[in-house]
Amino acid sequence: MDKNKFVFLESDQKLDKEQTRKSLTYWHDVWRRLKKNHLAIVGLVCVIIVILFATIGPMFNPHKYNRQFLDYKNIPPQLTVYKLGDDMHVYLSEMNQLILVSEDGKLLDGFSLAEADKDLTAKTYTYRLFNDENVEIAVVIVDFSYTTDPLKRAEGIRYSFTYEDVEYKTPMDKVWNKTFILGTDKNGRDMLARLMYGTGISLVIAFVAAVINFFIGVIYGSISGFFGKNTDIIMMRIVDIINSIPLLLYVILLMVVLKDSWFEINVLNKLFGAGGLGTIIVTLISVYWVGMARLVRAQVLSLKEQEYVLAAKTMGVRNFKIIDKHLIPNALGPIIVTMAMMIPTAVFTEAFLSFIGLGISAPRASLGSLANDGASFMQTYPYQLVIPAVTIAFMMLAFNFLGDGLRDALDPRLRKG
Amino acid sequence: MNRYIIKKTLFSILTLFIVVTLVFFMLRAIPGGPFTREKPLPESTRERLEEAYGLNEPLINQYFTYMGNLLTGDLGPSFRKPAYSVNELLATGIPNTAKIGFIAVIFIIFLGIPLGVVSALKSNTAVDYGVMIIATIGITVPSFVIGSLFILLAQNVKWIPVGGLSTPISYVGPVVALAGYSLAFVARLTRSSMLEVLRQDYIRTARAKGLSESKVIFKHALKNSLIPVITYIGPMIAAIMTGSFVVEKIFYINGIGEYFTESIGNRDYTLVIGVTLFYAVFYIIMVLLVDIAYSVIDPRIRLSK
Numbered sequence: 001m002d003k004n005k006f007v008f009l010e011s012d013q014k015l016d017k018e019q020t021r022k023s024l025t026y027w028h029d030v031w032r033r034l035k036k037n038h039l040a041i042v043g044l045v046c047v048i049i050v051i052l053f054a055t056i057g058p059m060f061n062p063h064k065y066n067r068q069f070l071d072y073k074n075i076p077p078q079l080t081v082y083k084l085g086d087d088m089h090v091y092l093s094e095m096n097q098l099i100l101v102s103e104d105g106k107l108l109d110g111f112s113l114a115e116a117d118k119d120l121t122a123k124t125y126t127y128r129l130f131n132d133e134n135v136e137i138a139v140v141i142v143d144f145s146y147t148t149d150p151l152k153r154a155e156g157i158r159y160s161f162t163y164e165d166v167e168y169k170t171p172m173d174k175v176w177n178k179t180f181i182l183g184t185d186k187n188g189r190d191m192l193a194r195l196m197y198g199t200g201i202s203l204v205i206a207f208v209a210a211v212i213n214f215f216i217g218v219i220y221g222s223i224s225g226f227f228g229k230n231t232d233i234i235m236m237r238i239v240d241i242i243n244s245i246p247l248l249l250y251v252i253l254l255m256v257v258l259k260d261s262w263f264e265i266n267v268l269n270k271l272f273g274a275g276g277l278g279t280i281i282v283t284l285i286s287v288y289w290v291g292m293a294r295l296v297r298a299q300v301l302s303l304k305e306q307e308y309v310l311a312a313k314t315m316g317v318r319n320f321k322i323i324d325k326h327l328i329p330n331a332l333g334p335i336i337v338t339m340a341m342m343i344p345t346a347v348f349t350e351a352f353l354s355f356i357g358l359g360i361s362a363p364r365a366s367l368g369s370l371a372n373d374g375a376s377f378m379q380t381y382p383y384q385l386v387i388p389a390v391t392i393a394f395m396m397l398a399f400n401f402l403g404d405g406l407r408d409a410l411d412p413r414l415r416k417g
Numbered sequence: 418m419n420r421y422i423i424k425k426t427l428f429s430i431l432t433l434f435i436v437v438t439l440v441f442f443m444l445r446a447i448p449g450g451p452f453t454r455e456k457p458l459p460e461s462t463r464e465r466l467e468e469a470y471g472l473n474e475p476l477i478n479q480y481f482t483y484m485g486n487l488l489t490g491d492l493g494p495s496f497r498k499p500a501y502s503v504n505e506l507l508a509t510g511i512p513n514t515a516k517i518g519f520i521a522v523i524f525i526i527f528l529g530i531p532l533g534v535v536s537a538l539k540s541n542t543a544v545d546y547g548v549m550i551i552a553t554i555g556i557t558v559p560s561f562v563i564g565s566l567f568i569l570l571a572q573n574v575k576w577i578p579v580g581g582l583s584t585p586i587s588y589v590g591p592v593v594a595l596a597g598y599s600l601a602f603v604a605r606l607t608r609s610s611m612l613e614v615l616r617q618d619y620i621r622t623a624r625a626k627g628l629s630e631s632k633v634i635f636k637h638a639l640k641n642s643l644i645p646v647i648t649y650i651g652p653m654i655a656a657i658m659t660g661s662f663v664v665e666k667i668f669y670i671n672g673i674g675e676y677f678t679e680s681i682g683n684r685d686y687t688l689v690i691g692v693t694l695f696y697a698v699f700y701i702i703m704v705l706l707v708d709i710a711y712s713v714i715d716p717r718i719r720l721s722k
Contacts, residue, residue: 240428241435252662253693256681257443348559355561356663356678375565375667379572389562396557 033409040405046398054200063180063190065197066363071110073097073188075180076383079105083172084140084163092159094380098127098140105175111140123148138163182387185373189363191387198365199391201277205366206346209284210339216285217292218335222323224293225300236297242290251349254283255358275364280353284346295338299331333410340406344399351392367392425708429701436697437487437690441480444686451496451684470496483687492694493687497680503691506676511695513582514665514672518658520588521596525653529600530646533607534639540612548604555601564594564667582670591668595661599653606649610642617641643714651707655700 024032034040058065072093079091081101090111091099098111111127118125123145129138141162146152161168177183182191224235242250258264258279268278303309304327312322328335347367353359354368355375362369367388374385450472452463467473471482486493492503536548567590571577578587614620615638623633662674673692680688 241432241439252678252681253440253443253689257446351559352561352663355559356666371559371562371565375561378565378569382569385562385565389558389565392559392562393554393557397553400553400556 030409034405037405037408039401040409043398043401043403043405046394047402050199050395050398051203054196054203057196058193061190061193061196063193065189065193065365067189067193069184069188069190071097071188072099072107072180072184074186074377074381074384075099075107075177075184075188076381077177077181077183077191078174079177080171081105081173081175082161082168082170084161084168085166088138088163089172090140090161092142092161096125096142098142100129100138101175102178103175105178107177107179111138143167183381183383185384186377191384194365194370195367195387195391198367198370198388199395201360201364201366202347202350202368202395205277205280205284205350206343208281209288209346210342212281212285213289213292213342214335214339216289218296218328220289221293221296222300222327225297226304226319226323226327228301232297239290239293242287251283251287251353252356252358254286255279255353258282273364275361276359277364280350280359283353284349288342288346292335292338292342295334296328296331299334300327303327303330337403337407337410340399340403344396344403347392347395347399367395422705422709425705429705432701433694433697437484437694438480440690440693441483441686442476444684444689445476451686470494483690492691495680495685495688497683497685497688503687506688507673507691507695510671510673510676513670514658514661514674516582517588517591517595517664517670517672518654518661521592521599521657522654524592524596525600525603525657526650529603530607530643532600532604533646534611534634536604537608537611537615537642538634540608545608549608552601552604555597556605558597560594560597561663561667563597564590564664567594568667579669587668591661591664591670594664594667595657599657603646603649603653607642607646610645611638614638614642640714644711647707647710647714651703651710652700655696655703658696658699 034044074095075091075093079101081089081091081103083089089101089103091101091107093099096113098113100108100111102108109129111129113125113127117128123143125142125144127140127142128136129140131137143160143162144158146155146157146159155169157169180190180192182195185191185194220235224232258268259276264279268282272278272281300323309322309326312326317325350359350366351368351371354366355372357372359372360366360369370388371385371392374381374383374388378385450467451470452458452466452472457463458466464473471479474482483493490504492507495501495503495506498506532548532552536545539545568579571579571590576586577590578584582588582591620633620638623637624630628637658673661670661672662678664670665672665674666678673695676688677692679685680692
């Protein structure tokens with residue numbers, strides 16, 4: 001047969017090299033499953049939003065978290081503005097500070113109130129506005145007698161303004177605070193800046209605690225599970241003892257022991273700065289690693305009976321290499337889920353500790369300490385509690401959704417519902 | 418089974434012993450003592466006080482004295498409330514804490530589990546979504562926020578007392594704040610566990626042999642799906658008792674949680690150990706009960722190992 005009758009195929013036309021799909025690694029597969037779970041993706045996006053809010057948020061905010069504006073204490077996000085005269089807008093705060101505002105809600109200047117200008121019998125305060133050269137440019141008299149004077153009480157207002165001999169009783173409008181979008185706290189600090197900072201601190205606590213927990217828990221649990229026998233018994237008894245002191249009790253006790261100790265001053269404060277951040281992290285770590293250790297031990301106990309471990313042993317692989325290369329990678333799914341769930345728990349516990357006054361101290365802030373500060377004034381300034389509380393809830397929701405999704409994606413056998 | 422329980426009990430006693438020792442020495446490591454004040458007491462007064470309470474002796478002697486008294490059930494005098502012994506203080510605090518805790522636990526079990534069951538049986542319907550949305554909110558909102566909001570409400574509504582436990586209505590706030598998280602968690606846990614069980618072959622068998630639906634659900638499905646729930650509920654009951662710190666603070670309840678935070682700040686050594694011991698005993702008993710409950714619900718789990 002004539003050789004020339006045959007034509008060589010191009011390599012891409014050859015049939016024996018049938019097109020195969022790129023093989024999916026475990027992590028590709030996890031990502032593919034995670035993507036299908038809408039709730040988990042919403043959670044992931046929310047987590048990213050929270051992280052961006054805490055990291056690059058402060059760059060877009062003109063105020064710093066610890067800067068105090070003494071003229072603007074406890075200013076809410078929404079202002080009830082009165083229009084006096086033709087072009088003057090004022091806002092009277094709950095602390096009886098009179099503030100000059102622009103029509104759209106920017107805070108311009110604070111009025112001064114001298115002790116001599118407080119007429120306590122007639123219940124009128126005279127507020128004076130000075131310009132840069134200390135020249136008086138406006139005088140406003142506020143009449144507070146509407147709540148006490150029986151004749152005036154029927155009008156149902158709390159105060160009136162008198163400016164250039166005209167009395168103003170009805171507010172012009174409610175406008176949003178443009179200078180401090182979320183208002184200010186009791187020391188005149190910007191709530192938005194503090195919220196960003198507090199979220200950041202809460203996240204740092206949660207992430208650092210989760211990562212260090214991961215290492216301690218994995219090492220402890222895998223050693224205990226792999227070596228078994230007496231090692232296991234002793235190590236697990238220690239875990240039992242830590243477990244039978246109720247977690248919170250232990251945390252509180254440890255916080256008190258660490259507070260102002262040599263360790264805090266010389267090690268933690270140098271690592272994390274003053275204000276109790278390091279102490280909280282150490283406390284959370286010393287409690288939560290127990291759960292991780294138990295989980296890893298249980299995983300290792302069942303994995304070490306697998307044939308591939310036996311094979312590795314017969315080939316003479318060293319124990320630590322078996323743990324490192326065979327056992328831990330195979331237990332990674334549940335470990336990651338536990339870590340993901342540990343983050344919201346840590347945020348929660350930190351908030352709880354700060355709330356009972358054992359957490360971060362001023363001027364630093366965490367979500368919990370913000371909520372604690374807000375709770376003491378919630379009657380008059382509910383926004384100061386609601387804002388951090390909503391943020392905590394949002395974070396918890398986001399991490400929970402993501403954690404649930406990760407659990408389903410990493411180990412489909414555990415899929416719930 | 419009896420041997421198992423005895424072994425467990427013995428080990429629990431050992432654990433308690435270690436806990437007390439740990440707390441005893443941890444407390445002494447904290448700077449300051451029960452008689453350190455902002456305005457210092459005269460040296461001689463302080464010395465006499467310390468002598469009266471045996472605080473001037475070497476630490477190890479104090480430890481053995483304390484442990485000796487403890488064995489006879491005497492928790493010692495309170496350092497900062499001189500008129501009372503720790504036993505008396507605990508006796509006044511525990512009832513209040515236990516009352517809210519008990520009601521909260523009842524709510525969690527008898528509301529959380531049924532909600533989870535209903536939600537699982539009607540899965541992917543409006544009922545299910547409704548329950549799960551509420552449950553998710555319960556898990557994400559911290560108890561101190563629920564408590565604070567409730568106080569805010571109480572301050573504006575006349576017939577709700579702001580604090581204390583004077584009327585039945587005043588229990589609502591503390592119980593809701595205390596039970597919220599766990600109730601939501603139990604509902605979610607029951608739901609997922611129930612769904613898992615409903616897919617099992619033996620449920621199909623039970624239906625196939627013509628059992629009534631209620632029998633299938635209550636006798637076969639519910640019983641089996643309760644195992645993870647019970648694992649959670651045991652330690653949870655202990656945690657609810659500890660979780661009452663914040664709730665007691667917010668609602669001005671004279672409970673044991675208040676003593677605890679206060680006594681740590683005051684360095685009231687004996688009171689701290691007393692409260693810790695109470696919590697630890699409670700926790701250990703709960704864990705033991707859970708172990709026993711397992712074997713009742715699931716005969717496959719033998720208490721032999």
